Amino acid sequence: MEKVEPGVPCHGAAATDLASGQGDLLRQALRTMAASGDVETRLRQHPPGGHRHDRAVLATYLLERGIDTVPDNVLLTSGSQQALDMVLRTLALPGDVLAVDALSYPGIKLLASAHSLKLAPVPVTATGPDLDTLDQMCRARPVRAIYTIPTVHNPLGWVLDREQRERLANLARLHDCLLIEDGTYAFLESSPPPPLQAFAPERTCYVAGLSKNVAPGLRFGFAVVPDRHLEAATSGLRAAAWGAPGVITAIATSWISDGTVTRLEKDRREDAAARQDIARAALAGLDITAHPVSYTLWLALEPHQRTDHVAADLAEQGILVSTADAFATGPTRPRALRLALATPPRDELGAALRRVKDTLDAIPP
Numbered sequence: 001m002e003k004v005e006p007g008v009p010c011h012g013a014a015a016t017d018l019a020s021g022q023g024d025l026l027r028q029a030l031r032t033m034a035a036s037g038d039v040e041t042r043l044r045q046h047p048p049g050g051h052r053h054d055r056a057v058l059a060t061y062l063l064e065r066g067i068d069t070v071p072d073n074v075l076l077t078s079g080s081q082q083a084l085d086m087v088l089r090t091l092a093l094p095g096d097v098l099a100v101d102a103l104s105y106p107g108i109k110l111l112a113s114a115h116s117l118k119l120a121p122v123p124v125t126a127t128g129p130d131l132d133t134l135d136q137m138c139r140a141r142p143v144r145a146i147y148t149i150p151t152v153h154n155p156l157g158w159v160l161d162r163e164q165r166e167r168l169a170n171l172a173r174l175h176d177c178l179l180i181e182d183g184t185y186a187f188l189e190s191s192p193p194p195p196l197q198a199f200a201p202e203r204t205c206y207v208a209g210l211s212k213n214v215a216p217g218l219r220f221g222f223a224v225v226p227d228r229h230l231e232a233a234t235s236g237l238r239a240a241a242w243g244a245p246g247v248i249t250a251i252a253t254s255w256i257s258d259g260t261v262t263r264l265e266k267d268r269r270e271d272a273a274a275r276q277d278i279a280r281a282a283l284a285g286l287d288i289t290a291h292p293v294s295y296t297l298w299l300a301l302e303p304h305q306r307t308d309h310v311a312a313d314l315a316e317q318g319i320l321v322s323t324a325d326a327f328a329t330g331p332t333r334p335r336a337l338r339l340a341l342a343t344p345p346r347d348e349l350g351a352a353l354r355r356v357k358d359t360l361d362a363i364p365p
């Protein structure tokens, strides 16, 4: 019960527990679907990217995030990961350079490898990527795309300010790079600056999904794709998935339309903030970096504390953590752990984290 992260490699928000308490929601949605007259249409073939009326639901929802788009530019996918896959498989060629934060979401490494892209790690600070270095990197060799998580970064939790976003958009324009904006955790920040998509709509693919704000098992996501890339992206999606999943889309769009998603997002923000408070109290005195409303926390270790030893020791106590290696996109491996705060019941989180602190304190310098 004290697991901080599930025992499978999961470098997102350890979202297994995020679905708890939602069985009733699903039962209700299935009952409503069963009672509706057009249930059969959900079993017919859907076009890649989804039907226009389903995309329209997303376009309206995205207005809340500062994205002003039309249904045709929204493609529905099976999660953010498939949206990222679609973008990379269609808009980059093997051997192209993909700039990524030196610490980033591990799924992007899998995709870069799957599509034979070269990762170019951009040094990071606690407040965002080093944009001067990114500029130099783009001058030194062609960079096809920049993958970025501007709002509630995984794993460092930063939210780029307006100036950083403008600079990033201008850099992408100057060097003619595609911007891949990952908004998977953006809902956790209640009033972020506008998304990059608003600064550079002509070159930004915005991807997100409902795994973190609703439930990871739903496998529902979407991408907002600029006009000039729509045809290629749609055909890439056809290759990967043939058509949008009808039943899941029906459930997801009904939860978006009736306000369930907005309500769950608010609940998640409250829960994540409470968990961060517990974590900051339990780990007081340690070097932590995290967004105040998020389900993850970056814990830098002291020079005498080896990440692999600490992770193994914690695992023996039933507390699973990720080491920085999973998030490192280049050769630099910081001495740090990434803790996922979503999995343990909230009333057990403090005790589990105090065990983490005790374990670190017990290591002789």
Ligand SMILES: Cc1ncc(COP(=O)(O)O)c(C=O)c1O
Pocket (backbone or CB within 6 Å): 011, 012, 013, 078, 079, 080, 081, 082, 105, 107, 149, 154, 182, 184, 185, 208, 209, 210, 211, 216, 220, 221
């Ligand atoms: C930053 C980021 N992007 C994308 C994903 C993939 O999410 P999905 O479950 O929607 O495919 C994750 C999952 O952890 C993530 O952390």
